[in-house]
Amino acid sequence: MSTVKLWTDADVEQNPRVKAVFDDIRTTRKSDFVNNMWRALANQPDLLEATWNRLKQVMVAPSALDPLTKELIYLAVSTVNSCSYCLHSHTAAARAKGMTDEQHQDFLSVLTMAMQTNALATAMQVPVDPEFQA
Amino acid sequence: MSTVKLWTDADVEQNPRVKAVFDDIRTTRKSDFVNNMWRALANQPDLLEATWNRLKQVMVAPSALDPLTKELIYLAVSTVNSCSYCLHSHTAAARAKGMTDEQHQDFLSVLTMAMQTNALATAMQVPVDPEFQA
Amino acid sequence: MSTVKLWTDADVEQNPRVKAVFDDIRTTRKSDFVNNMWRALANQPDLLEATWNRLKQVMVAPSALDPLTKELIYLAVSTVNSCSYCLHSHTAAARAKGMTDEQHQDFLSVLTMAMQTNALATAMQVPVDPEFQA
Amino acid sequence: MSTVKLWTDADVEQNPRVKAVFDDIRTTRKSDFVNNMWRALANQPDLLEATWNRLKQVMVAPSALDPLTKELIYLAVSTVNSCSYCLHSHTAAARAKGMTDEQHQDFLSVLTMAMQTNALATAMQVPVDPEFQA
Amino acid sequence: MSTVKLWTDADVEQNPRVKAVFDDIRTTRKSDFVNNMWRALANQPDLLEATWNRLKQVMVAPSALDPLTKELIYLAVSTVNSCSYCLHSHTAAARAKGMTDEQHQDFLSVLTMAMQTNALATAMQVPVDPEFQA
Amino acid sequence: MSTVKLWTDADVEQNPRVKAVFDDIRTTRKSDFVNNMWRALANQPDLLEATWNRLKQVMVAPSALDPLTKELIYLAVSTVNSCSYCLHSHTAAARAKGMTDEQHQDFLSVLTMAMQTNALATAMQVPVDPEFQA
Incomplete structure (x- = not known):
């Protein structure tokens, strides 16, 4: 409610x-x-x-990213923010914009990959390589 | 360190x-x-x-999503998780995979759009429409 | 449950x-x-x-901040933590302490403003200006 | 960087x-x-x-909430989002808008109170009382 | 759903x-x-x-940490991520692995302690002591 | 600073x-x-x-959980909250309380496991099984 x-x-x-x-x-x-x-x-x-x-x-x-890519970015943010409403509305939107089951699986795989490496880099406080700062 | x-x-x-x-x-x-x-x-x-x-x-x-889309999902997750290391390494990766300035601007715009509507839906505890549950 | x-x-x-x-x-x-x-x-x-x-x-x-201001800080934290119970109980508390519809709108506007600039500063890893460190 | x-x-x-x-x-x-x-x-x-x-x-x-209250809401969001840049810039802004040491202490006390009750309500999955839904 | x-x-x-x-x-x-x-x-x-x-x-x-300790780490992560499903399934798992009421109280106490000191260290941007970096 | x-x-x-x-x-x-x-x-x-x-x-x-278990719960919370100060101080504390390299690896493995299943349960909005609610 x-x-x-x-x-x-x-x-x-x-x-x-x-x-x-x-x-x-x-x-x-x-x-x-x-x-x-x-x-x-x-x-x-x-x-x-x-x-x-x-x-x-x-x-x-219309913009530099296609509509489905924008929905996937939206879904990634909504997952980490644990926004139930947003996940329901934008999963529906992603499907309406053509998301296939294979793309959904891929999205979930990248999402969980990022979640785990984020936690590792943070837990170990890995310093940024000078190569990435150039 | x-x-x-x-x-x-x-x-x-x-x-x-x-x-x-x-x-x-x-x-x-x-x-x-x-x-x-x-x-x-x-x-x-x-x-x-x-x-x-x-x-x-x-x-x-190779998979159902192209390499740049996967990097943008990664960056979205890393931003909400506030992972400094990941943002440096994967912004570099996104650029290496061809991200243009226009795409970067688009990414940041979608990211901030999601952040604000996530907060609104959560703060007001908006109930999921039955239309999204079908 | x-x-x-x-x-x-x-x-x-x-x-x-x-x-x-x-x-x-x-x-x-x-x-x-x-x-x-x-x-x-x-x-x-x-x-x-x-x-x-x-x-x-x-x-x-009684303390240095008035009761309504304290409820708004509480609601801001509860939104980012996605705490459904807390949002229901403390929105009720804020109203009991006199929050008007205009103040609620203002709260939601500041909340979403902070969400988007937080994401921008983090995604771009903006360095703190020396002026803020003085 | x-x-x-x-x-x-x-x-x-x-x-x-x-x-x-x-x-x-x-x-x-x-x-x-x-x-x-x-x-x-x-x-x-x-x-x-x-x-x-x-x-x-x-x-x-100018709006329904005074400038300092808006900065405190901003700081609350920025803390939970762990936005280092935002905490530096908006703590400076809060001071410029008159935040006293007592108000800062009060802000930090409410912030930590919310953090702990958020975690308790979430960890125990406390159901929303019907009284808050009216 | x-x-x-x-x-x-x-x-x-x-x-x-x-x-x-x-x-x-x-x-x-x-x-x-x-x-x-x-x-x-x-x-x-x-x-x-x-x-x-x-x-x-x-x-x-079997590994270097006992099964209950692993469940408590799981529950801590799930609380901060506000994962309702995970809190239900892993509280049940922790009980099945022998968690007592006293241990549950202890878990909740440490959880809330960490939440509040996390917020304090972040809000005040406390610099890491050189002693911790050795 | x-x-x-x-x-x-x-x-x-x-x-x-x-x-x-x-x-x-x-x-x-x-x-x-x-x-x-x-x-x-x-x-x-x-x-x-x-x-x-x-x-x-x-x-x-002294309490129902041993000192090292409490530190690991603390570290789990601090990682998800991205609290750099807390990760440095409490990783040092965990080591002072006897954490071995094998236990640290185990901690990191459980942490990343929870991060990924949290994201999956949230992204797919998996409903809680009645079995967990009993």
Whole structure:
């Protein structure tokens, strides 16, 4: 259960700023479905606008990395941060953007490889090689 | 300064198991340079072998994700885990595998986007939409 | 579901040390409600006493920071640690101590700002300016 | 040592977009000093602009929380994320905004209180009380 | 709800590689019960094999640390990583390996002690004493 | 460099409360060496007393877990929290309490095993088996 109210479509209709963001989400995604993240953020219109506008720019607009790669980076961060909501929403997004079972296995393998070498380098406080600082 | 001894090449010569791993690192990477991570792990031959063998399989062998994508996942994990050594070694690796400045900017943008929405979803304890559970 | 037994009031009656802490919680908070955190800690009487005594001193006694500011620091830590229980209990506490919707929005904005600049400073391993070390 | 180039003032002069942000930082802060965070972000002009503009809005503009409270939230996040750069820069900022030694002690006490109860609630998987979900 | 399919015993029967791992889990643990972790990993046969083989070597085979100590290290890591599944499965494992209530209390006390001194050392950026570097 | 002043022995002489704690540290540890953690905490006498008193009770007094096991739990937490100071001071402490090279290797192996299975359980959001909830 969330610590803030989740806005229904009826609530959204009452607030023009929030409604404008919800309309843009629906138009951009070509779907009527607006997920709970935005229904929670509707309580904070400034933050809702800032977050959606930035997300649209970073995750939706074409850029130097392809959409699936961006979702995998997102999933990696969300795993280490233990964000349950984000893992559900962005695993779905990765699949919608074409992630195959083989790519998912590869992602999980790299993720766990990084987790273990991170812990080793930190536990042993390995000093950075001068070669990496050049 | 590390919490364990860093093995020199002369130390490595004295231990056949460690030497075999160092030889394989040099052959696999086609370079004489062996970075400090392995010089620290040389104190634990079992763990050295297990870590190198798995790394070779996950990060070096061809797989469903391209080498640069794997490095970006690695960097994302290393950032959230705040692993200084890993960030230096794998940023160098990402560049060696062709990461452009535009891709680096994109990586940092997705990373920070994920960090902020992770915090929002967690702070507000947003419940997972049934649509993501299907 | 918890990994330890949650003590009922009837259980508490059987253990004088635990009962003394529960009585003090009720007296200090002027409420009969004792939340699950303490019902879980009741299994470890030493730790129960140490935790409650310290919490009373840090969070309840008047000090240099006002009660709401202390709750916001608590919520910031709980978010990064992804502690679901703590986010529910301390968002309720922050509201009880007067947090407005505008302050909640501000808290979430600062939280996400810190998350993204933390990630940037770490990912790029930005060296500390000498000016900050003075 | 950073994983990206730190831009000198001479470098900044060559890039109008970066120069505009640096000028705004100097004007807003009424100081000629521009810290390394921005000299690292100068490599990514889009991200530099987005980060500075958001920071100015969240941390500099007047809002529902006072400037010192915002710095303490920032420091709490930076501690859990183990961001060395951020702890140095924002402890300096908190002092510049009037943090007393007593407030710093209070901050550290709340921080450690949250760390330990977070760990307890998580380790024992304490279920959220229905009273907090209302 | 998981983000991947959980394999039933009937599913496992259809895949010889997965079945071989499940058989080995049952034989090694002398129990017919195979927990959900492995039913989720069954989607990634390579990763399933690698994870189980390493787990058997590290957690099951006799080594320099006794089985309960290994479970307590596991629980400490799982708490800081906020891994709900791992806390449930390994608290059960620690109990099966003889953890007493007094030892559990001790574990929780050390865990919280480390959490608070970690935060203090990080927040104040305490420099490492030369005595620890020798 | 720390964000607070590190107290010299001459500073300590000027403050009776701080001096009492430093004297107790020296007596308890049977050594004249007082490490930087306490020299940083000297700025906050209340917190210094609370932290030292609790540490003495948890880490020094005999209890249900042996001293080395407690150090290993401490090191596990410190690794995941990426606390450089704590890793240096407590690896030294673990060695002083008899940790062998084989035990260190074992510790690192369990640590990395937990890191990878934590990430897998979280990334796949594996549901807790009813068997673990009994």
